[in-house]
Amino acid sequence: MLRLFDSVAGEVRELELRDPGKVSMYVCGPTVSGLPHLGHGRFALVWDVTRRWLTWSGLDVTYVSNITDIEDKIIARAREEQRSEVAVCEEFEGEWWKAIDALGIARPDHVPHATHYVPQMVRLIEELLSSDIAYRTSDGVYFDVSRVPDYGCLAGQPLDSLRAGARVEGHDEKRSPLDFALWKAAKSDEPSWPASFGSGRPGWHTECVVMSLDLLGDGFDLHAGGLDLKFPHHENERAQAVAVGDKFARHWAHNGWVMVGSEKMSKSLNNFTSLTDLLAETDQRAYRLLVLRSHYRSPIDVTKATISDAERSLERLDTFARRFSLPPLGGPRFERAADHEFSSDNAALVTLVSERLDDDLDTPGALALLFDAVSQANALSDQGRNEEAQALAVTVTALFGAVGLTLRSRAEDIDEATRALVRARNEARRAKNWAEADRLRDELVTAGWIVEDATGETVIRR
């Protein structure tokens, strides 16, 4: 069973499931006010890997991830571009899914949208108001954090300590600077919804509480997201749930940051900013490999150098897949251990990799094992031990598939003129006409092909 670092406990602990055999997980999704960036990509990849691994392990996973479609930045953008908030959200939600699909991330089972849950948020706020945990001000409704005894358990600091550090500008009507907005009173040029406590729009922290509890029920197993959401977003979500008597999530997990070296992320510096740009310019699997290659809680550095490093690694894996004609696993479908049969030798590898991944998602450790296995399979094949090699290769590709990394073995479409060159080269080589063979190879190479003669017949690839 997976052991994961729990952000409240501050230690790695086993994921204790509410219902045996079933995992309910909620991952805070994006606010669709712009193009998805590298940080969005990382969280989506990390939790996709987690979901896949749990599924591989035989668990029935329900994965929920929301779209925030009402928020300050969306309103600001809509105003700036003189179009509706709905139009902005539609555009960037479209971009979001394009990027998700390109990264080979499986779609969530449920994708709740904040605007579809406003009446339920209103009911939650009413409940909080009725018990005086929430209070009204001239600009909305606020949550009184002092009413939650263990407020700060996610921040890792007691309330007093947080309060001492709060960056001032005391909002007159708030009881504490840490109190957060549940509801923002309507303004004439902003979208608003009716409510018994005055029309307006929901604050960000309320939507995820309502949506996660609605779709997964109280005491769901895992609530995950980027490290930056730990405080105050997740703290505040939890505070609301606890305040109305729920247990909320049993386990909290957070992935680390994306860095771009010491340089500020910007196009002018030739750093990738948006996922959309990254995916347009690189192998779309490179980012997944980069994410898998470091621990999910460590910061990762995404630069041209680290991405191209990953791309070259992928070439090695693709060459491997080609050599053994391995099927492309991963992508939108899930792999399950139970769907595969492993010989005892290969079962040992599966066990070792499983132990790595079950240990707080040690993907770097798992990859090290898999790369070793790739070398082993190649070596076996070199020695002519083809059955063993093939079986190992199939196991390796299944395990890559288990974390969503698809190896490509499919030959590219090759046009007839190029095929003719390859045939001519085979003729020349049979005739030991090396000058002609070399000339034809140069021609193919100039056309962008990589030429390999390994099996007697020439094989070309891009």
Added chain:
RNA sequence: GGCGGCGUGGCCGAGCGGUUAGGCAGGGGCCUGCAAAGCCCCGUACUCCGGUUCGAAUCCGGACGCCGCCUCCA
């Protein structure tokens, strides 16, 4: 001010007291008509200063440097 993290070989990146992480790049070899791919071998790293220990990258103390959170953020 409070809380937390990090500093590893050319680059990336694991490591949680003793054994080769792994990848990429580089060097040598095997294979090959020559290449490519593949395989084998190689670099002998851990910010600094003390300490604990038979033994420390790994534990403790200190120094220096970098970063994050306490405010919208994946």
